[in-house]
Amino acid sequence: xxxxxxxxxxxxxxxxxxxxxxxxxxxxxxxxxxxxxxxxxxxxxxxxxxxxxxxxxxxxxxxxxxxxxxxxxxxxxxxxxxxxxxxxxxxxxxxxxxxxxxxxxxxxxxxxxxxxxxxxxxxxxxxxxxxxxxxxxxxxxxxxxxxxxxxxxxxxxxxxxxxxxxxxxxxxxxxxxxxxxxxxxxxxxxxxxxxxxxxxxxxxxxxxxxxxxxxxxxxxxxxxxxxxxxxxxxxxxxxxxxxxxxxxxxxxxxxxxxxxxxxxxxxxxxxxxxxxxxxxxxxxxxxxxxxxxxxxxxxxxxxxxxxxxxxxxxxxxxxxxxxxxxxxxxxxxxxxxxxxxxxxxxxxxxxxxxx
Amino acid sequence: xxxxxxxxxxxxxxxxxxxxxxxxxxxxxxxxxxxxxxxxxxxxxxxxxxxxxxxxxxxxxxxxxxxxxxxxxxxxxxxxxxxxxxxxxxxxxxxxxxxxxxxxxxxxxxxxxxxxxxxxxxxxxxxxxxxxxxxxxxxxxxxxxxxxxxxxxxxxxxxxxxxxxxxxxxxxxxxxxxxxxxxxxxxxxxxxxxxxxxxxxxxxxxxxxxxxxxxxxxxxxxxxxxxxxxxxxxxxxxxxxxxxxxxxxxxxxxxxxxxxxxxxxxxxxxxxxxxxxxxxxxxxxxxxxxxxxxxxxxxxxxxxxxxxxxxxxxxxxxxxxxxxxxxxxxxxxxxxxxxxxxxxxxxxxxxxxxxxxxxxxxxxxxxxxxxxxxxxxxxxxxxxxxxxxxxxxxxxxxxxxxxxxxxxxxxxxxxxxxxxxxxxxxxxxxxxxxxxxxxxxxxxxx
Numbered sequence: 001x002x003x004x005x006x007x008x009x010x011x012x013x014x015x016x017x018x019x020x021x022x023x024x025x026x027x028x029x030x031x032x033x034x035x036x037x038x039x040x041x042x043x044x045x046x047x048x049x050x051x052x053x054x055x056x057x058x059x060x061x062x063x064x065x066x067x068x069x070x071x072x073x074x075x076x077x078x079x080x081x082x083x084x085x086x087x088x089x090x091x092x093x094x095x096x097x098x099x100x101x102x103x104x105x106x107x108x109x110x111x112x113x114x115x116x117x118x119x120x121x122x123x124x125x126x127x128x129x130x131x132x133x134x135x136x137x138x139x140x141x142x143x144x145x146x147x148x149x150x151x152x153x154x155x156x157x158x159x160x161x162x163x164x165x166x167x168x169x170x171x172x173x174x175x176x177x178x179x180x181x182x183x184x185x186x187x188x189x190x191x192x193x194x195x196x197x198x199x200x201x202x203x204x205x206x207x208x209x210x211x212x213x214x215x216x217x218x219x220x221x222x223x224x225x226x227x228x229x230x231x232x233x234x235x236x237x238x239x240x241x242x243x244x245x246x247x248x249x250x251x252x253x254x255x256x257x258x259x260x261x262x263x264x265x266x267x268x269x270x271x272x273x274x275x276x277x278x279x280x281x282x283x284x285x286x287x288x289x290x291x292x293x294x295x296x297x298x299x300x301x302x303x304x305x306x307x308x309x310x311x312x313x314x315x316x317x318x319x320x321x322x323x324x325x326x327x328x329x330x331x332x333x334x335x336x337x338x339x340x341x342x343x344x345x346x347x348x349x350x351x352x353x354x355x
Numbered sequence: 356x357x358x359x360x361x362x363x364x365x366x367x368x369x370x371x372x373x374x375x376x377x378x379x380x381x382x383x384x385x386x387x388x389x390x391x392x393x394x395x396x397x398x399x400x401x402x403x404x405x406x407x408x409x410x411x412x413x414x415x416x417x418x419x420x421x422x423x424x425x426x427x428x429x430x431x432x433x434x435x436x437x438x439x440x441x442x443x444x445x446x447x448x449x450x451x452x453x454x455x456x457x458x459x460x461x462x463x464x465x466x467x468x469x470x471x472x473x474x475x476x477x478x479x480x481x482x483x484x485x486x487x488x489x490x491x492x493x494x495x496x497x498x499x500x501x502x503x504x505x506x507x508x509x510x511x512x513x514x515x516x517x518x519x520x521x522x523x524x525x526x527x528x529x530x531x532x533x534x535x536x537x538x539x540x541x542x543x544x545x546x547x548x549x550x551x552x553x554x555x556x557x558x559x560x561x562x563x564x565x566x567x568x569x570x571x572x573x574x575x576x577x578x579x580x581x582x583x584x585x586x587x588x589x590x591x592x593x594x595x596x597x598x599x600x601x602x603x604x605x606x607x608x609x610x611x612x613x614x615x616x617x618x619x620x621x622x623x624x625x626x627x628x629x630x631x632x633x634x635x636x637x638x639x640x641x642x643x644x645x646x647x648x649x650x651x652x653x654x655x656x657x658x659x660x661x662x663x664x665x666x667x668x669x670x671x672x673x674x675x676x677x678x679x680x681x682x683x684x685x686x687x688x689x690x691x692x693x694x695x696x697x698x699x700x701x702x703x704x705x706x707x708x709x710x711x712x713x714x715x716x717x718x719x720x721x722x723x724x725x726x727x728x729x730x731x732x733x734x735x736x737x738x739x740x741x742x743x744x745x746x747x748x749x750x751x752x753x754x755x756x757x758x759x760x761x762x763x764x765x766x767x768x769x770x771x772x773x774x775x776x777x778x779x780x781x782x783x784x785x786x787x788x789x790x791x792x793x794x795x796x797x798x799x800x801x
Binding site for chain 2: 107
């Protein structure tokens with residue numbers, strides 16, 4: 001527990017790196033899973049990590065090193081800028097091409113089926129374990145709250161649905177996991193709602209939790225400060241009328257309730273999916289990173305889907321204009337000066353048309 | 356002479372001998388038992404070692420040649436006709452091919468007895484619809500007529516343009532939910548294999564046409580030339596292999612030969628040069644198309660883009676006394692495509708052969724009767740389309756794409772954002788637009 005608190009205070013950048021490290025460990029567990037009794041030679045291991053590297057390269061400019069964040073580090077027209085942002089998709093395709101050629105050369109007639117199955121499993125594993133959780137990292141830069149709260153929701157939901165299922169459980173929920181019950185499910189939902197109601201009140205005024213960060217700061221335990229305008233946006237009151245009762249919620253509470261709904265209703269299915277995979281492969285745990293509890297993938301299977309939902313919610317509903325502005329500035333920065341000048345009259349006519 | 360009766364020797368019958376057939380031990384099994392540590396290296400060395408030549412029955416070869424000639428001729432004529440008809444018809448052709456190949460791939464893994472009870476009969480098509488939703492607006496946004504006909508703030512606009520990615524994601528998650536709800540204890544392995552198969556094949560079946568649509572609307576040249584290159588390369592390497600083929604190329608496809616490869620390489624380069632020089636003069640081929648029209652055989656007028664104008668290039672070294680070469684940049688791009696088509700796109704074919712061997716099937720689908728299905732014929736074209744998309748979007752059309760993207764991004768701004776953007780632009784002097792102004796504009800929105 002202390003480790004989590006220390007980690008939260010370290011700063012946005014280190015949390016983002018932690019996400020990367022955790023997803024790498026999960027990927028290593030998946031690789032060891034897909035090996036079977038036939039020994040993989042050195043080339044097979046190279047292929048595993050090559051796929052990982054390709055996925056990381058794909059995800060890096062999107063979530064870990066966004067252009068806005070590395071403005072001060074990586075100057076335009078520098079080598080890294082070219083690789084990461086300008087020719088990104090082309091280089092990705094070339095990497096994929098190299099992977100294809102190497103894979104075809106490595107196919108052996110008697111091991112074809114094993115190799116193809118292994119490749120598919122690794123690819124899908126990389127997708128679920130590296131690509132999807134990386135969206136959690138881009139949420140960090142909008143405020144640490146958006147890293148902390150969804151995960152607390154999932155944990156709360158797990159704990160309460162388990163205990164309530166033990167106490168009241170009668171009707172089973174799903175054929176895959178016979179221990180989950182409907183009573184636990186709904187009870188967990190209600191408890192998570194209560195938690196989502198209370199916690200934002202606590203953290204409403206906290207600058208450290210809610211401020212968005214626009215650059216990478218390597219200094220640990222740095223102070224986070226931002227203008228009050230941002231914090232005020234979260235304190236706006238929304239009134240809902242339900243069954244004759246008027247409820248006043250702050251914006252932050254409303255968002256937290258939405259996230260809690262998703263965490264209780266849909267995120268557990270990530271857990272069911274993982275346990276289905278375990279049963280299909282006849283294994284008990286994904287690995288032994290945590291003694292007694294199994295590997296990291298067991299712990300983090302629900303959190304992946306949570307992160308990507310938070311990403312969509314933040315970017316499309318709360319911060320929609322900011323997302324558009326970010327994309328706009330990325331696109332504009334990749335053009336030359338003459339093109340920007342040529343573009344300006346078109347922009348103005350477009351805005352005039354829309355009004 | 357005394358007649359001696361030949362003694363009758365009773366030969367033992369088969370039953371008495373108790374013959375048993377000799378057990379055929381696979382070669383690889385014995386080898387991997389004896390050379391334990393070095394079996395992997397040996398396998399890879401075996402790939403590079405020269406192999407005995409493949410002798411095929413002459414009559415079979417002739418029949419194959421005849422079939423190939425007829426099939427290629429028919430398909431080329433049909434394609435030329437469709438290319439002449441218009442951009443939209445090419446799009447429809449690509450969609451049709453993708454549809455059929457998806458059906459073929461699905462039919463590989465379908466086991467009808469298990470499907471009756473579970474959701475797999477419709478989850479394939481549900482995911483197909485989800486991916487269509489994900490890819491469809493890309494075609495829509497390409498042309499302005501349709502985009503303007505969708506009203507602002509209508510439901511259609513919300514789904515397709517504004518919240519498009521989010522809605523596609525939710526549909527995907529909903530499909531996963533349904534999948535998890537339907538898992539049963541007994542058939543877990545089948546369910547997961549089926550799901551991953553579906554997702555994988557959908558990914559392949561959708562990225563290829565999406566790239567092709569992009570290419571088509573950037574100018575028929577970028578659709579026609581690459582696929583013509585692949586066809587030329589295929590036919591040339593087949594013909595060279597037929598007449599001269601001796602040394603095999605790769606273990607996976609024992610019928611490909613080095614002679615075919617090299618002959619195909621030379622022929623492709625030569626023909627590409629002439630074809631691209633010839634077709635770059637037609638404005639029908641060269642102009643980007645921005646409307647969706649059902650009209651057939653209609654010409655397009657536009658200014659000749661710069662990539663198609665002849666330019667003087669200075670060679671880094673003097674080649675036979677010529678220092679400068681007068682060539683269109685588009686021809687250089689086409690030669691790059693030719694290089695890709697000869698060297699790299701056969702690997703897609705080898706990968707499919709590997710898959711077929713891995714799954715122990717003869718061919719994917721039977722659209723063409725005995726000779727295999729759509730995927731067998733068109734995987735090289737698919738890979739070519741993806742390469743051309745990556746190439747032209749990063750290298751040739753980078754700036755014009757950026758302009759289009761800016762304009763479409765602005766149209767997704769909310770009213771307050773638009774007002775802010777307008778005020779900001781009006782207040783800065785026109786002539787002082789520099790690199791800072793771009794970031795100023797975006798920061799003003801935050």
